[in-house]
Amino acid sequence: MSGQAAAASFDPREFRHALGCFATGVAVVTARDAQGGPVGLTINSFASVSLDPPLVLWSLSLYSPSLAAFQHCSHYAINILSADQTEYSQHFSRPGETAAGKFAGIAFDEGAGGAPLLRDCCAWFECRNETRHPGGDHLIFVGLVEAFRRAQRQRPPLLFHGGRYRHLATDPSPEEQRS
Numbered sequence: 001m002s003g004q005a006a007a008a009s010f011d012p013r014e015f016r017h018a019l020g021c022f023a024t025g026v027a028v029v030t031a032r033d034a035q036g037g038p039v040g041l042t043i044n045s046f047a048s049v050s051l052d053p054p055l056v057l058w059s060l061s062l063y064s065p066s067l068a069a070f071q072h073c074s075h076y077a078i079n080i081l082s083a084d085q086t087e088y089s090q091h092f093s094r095p096g097e098t099a100a101g102k103f104a105g106i107a108f109d110e111g112a113g114g115a116p117l118l119r120d121c122c123a124w125f126e127c128r129n130e131t132r133h134p135g136g137d138h139l140i141f142v143g144l145v146e147a148f149r150r151a152q153r154q155r156p157p158l159l160f161h162g163g164r165y166r167h168l169a170t171d172p173s174p175e176e177q178r179s
Contacts, residue, residue: 023161028092029058030108030116031076031129033069038103038116041066042093044160045138046078054145056125059138065095067139073129075113076143080123082155083167088118089158112146122157123150 024044033039041064049055056078060067070076081088092102108116112126127143134140159166 026158031073039069077115078125079118081158
């Protein structure tokens, strides 16, 4: 049986629930569109690819209104959200909101190619838009990391699992470890 025939027999909702068993981090990818306006959207499809050269990947639905902006931008930034940034995740995942609306009242700095770097994240990756690969109903972006940094103060990440936001359990204090 071909891969396509096997996939066609899956119940899409059940497949999505099974994928939800894998906990992921949450990030916002940002760039500048052809007119120079900021664009951004929430993702949880982020992964490292290579250390040498430094490559990362993420994917975007072929039906996303932001697809053209990300296909044609020179650079984008991947902003790894911290546990206290659930509102950023929700804000940048709203469909149909204009780019200007998504960035209204959002403080950010400028990264490579003018890509917005959201404040107070866990980490930031400034990437050159290196290559793109078709992947079913998504386009897979591979970015060459030109710059990165982590927050000066360690911040716990925002996680997504089973269709809900999650947070890491805190490590036990030294006193709790001794008892």
